[in-house]
Amino acid sequence: MTSPSLLKHRAFMRFWIGQMAASFAFQMLLVGMGWQIYNLTDSALSLGLVGLARYAPQLFLTLYAGHVADNHDRQAIMLISRALMTLSIAVLAITSMLGSITAEIIYGCCIAMGISRAFEMPATQAMVPNIVGQALLAKAMTWTASGREATTIIGPAIGGIIYIWGAGALYTSSVLCSLLSAVILFKLDYRREQRPRQPVTLDSLLGGLRFTWRNPVIFGSISLDMFAVLIGSVTSLLPIIARDVLETGPWGLGVLRSSIAVGAMLMSIYLAWRPxxxxxxxxxxxxxxxFGAMTILFGVSQTLWLSVLALMVMGAADMVSVVIRSTLVQLETPDEMRGRVSAVNSFFISTSNQLGEFESGVLAAWVGAVPAILIGGVGTLGIVALWGYWFPTLLRRDRLESDPESK
Structure with missing residues (x-):
């Protein structure tokens, strides 16, 4: 008879592989959209608008998506969301191959992707504790983060190479990876606690937000990450730095995007060995x-090797924060609230990533890409100082599991 522990490991590995295939598709997609829209518009603002278009649906749908994740089949939500993502990428592939792609089509597909991720992220995050149990949760979070960063290394690099044959070829590759993910996750052996469904009420919708606000460990950790990345994000400006500062092509952009993930993956391997x-x-x-200090170094760099080094250290530092934050959020939250709290966490992550891209694009259009990066790095250091003063409970937190000081 197969032991329950082995069954949990098998289920998690299937879930992990499916998620990695989807992440691989998304990372290749980001390289294609960033390079394509910058060449279509030659505008830093357009790079920011791509992030804003993915973020806007999450702004309006996140709380409802959390309620849905706590009251409906999380696996079904994940698969439906994945189907919408695949369809959006397919539109980009077809229009690119037909030569009819426009900035407006890219923005429209980004909105559809934002809707998909608004529902998918809280559902998938809330699934992990049910798959592995609390005893293996920290390791599962490390493995998930490690795999995601591995795809962030390989995806942009391969995406930059595939783009040599055109954007249509790149998007088609992303479609195939996304379909593979859906097939793998379709037969996932997943079970969750059965609870009566709650009606959609204001009290239910705001439940995750209230829980997060009242828990200084959860709120402090996710808000620290949100504002640090919101202010210090450089991702959307990489096409400008690659082309105009470092004078490289799509391959160089792929290397820069991969550098952050190289550092993150190396750190995740270390954390798996030494938690x-x-x-x-x-x-x-x-x-x-x-992370903030390396953002400043990246901003002053004029050579590819130094830029790569700065991004690698940024990725390693960010991985430490990601593993601690994601594990704390899941361990501090009861299962009946995990969908809604994960939705709040997803909203904060999306705010930092997508809105951060928009903020970077707007600031770069105003003062230039390099000054915008330097301002972001200094701002991140300021955020660290403020949060250390405002959230002493988080600063003093000793271990990931609950302790008296966290209450």
Missing amino acids: VGNRVGIKMFISVAI
Whole structure:
């Protein structure tokens, strides 16, 4: 008879492989959209608008998506969302191959992707504790983060190479990866606690937000990450830095995007071998401070190798913060609230990533790409100082599992 522990490992590995295929598709997609729209418009603002178009649906749908994740089949939600994502990428592929792609089509597909991710992210995040159990949760989060960063390394690099044959070829490759993910996850052996469904009420919709606000460990960790990345994000400006500062082509852009993930994956391997352990609060704050310092170094760099090094250290520092934050959120939240709290967490992540891209694009259009990056790095260091003062409970947190000081 197969042991329950082995069954959990098998189910998680199937879930992990499916998620990695989807992440691989998305990372290739980002390289194609960024390079294509910058060449179509020659505008830094257009790079920001791509992020805004993906973010806007999540702004309006996140709370409802969390309620749906707590009251409906999370696996079905994930698969439907994945189907919408695949359809959106297919539109980009077809219009690119026909030569009819426009900036407006890209923005429209980004909106559809934003709708997909608004529902998918809280559902998939809330599934993990049910698949592996709390005893294996920290390792599962590390493996998930490690795999995601691996695809972030390989995806942009391969995406930059495939783009040599055109955007249509790149988007088609993304479609195939997304379809593979759906097939793998379709037969996932997943079970969750059965509970009566709650009606859609204002109280239910705001439940996750209230829970997050009242827990200084959860709110402090996700808001620290949100504002640090919102202010210090450089991702949307990489096409400008690659073409205009470092004078490279799509391959160089792929290398830059992969560099962040190389550092993150190396750190995740280290964390799998040597878990964070104690003093998790101070380690999280230090990692975010290093992220800000490396943002400044990237902004002043004029050579590819130094830019790559700065991005690698940024990725490693961010990985420490990601593992601590994601594990704390799941361990501090009861299962009946995980969909809604994961939706709040997803909203904060999307705000930092997509709105951060928009903010970077607007600021770069106003003051230039390099000054915008330097402002972001200095701002991130300021955020660390403020959050250390405002959230002493998080700063003093010793271990990932609950302790008296976290209450």
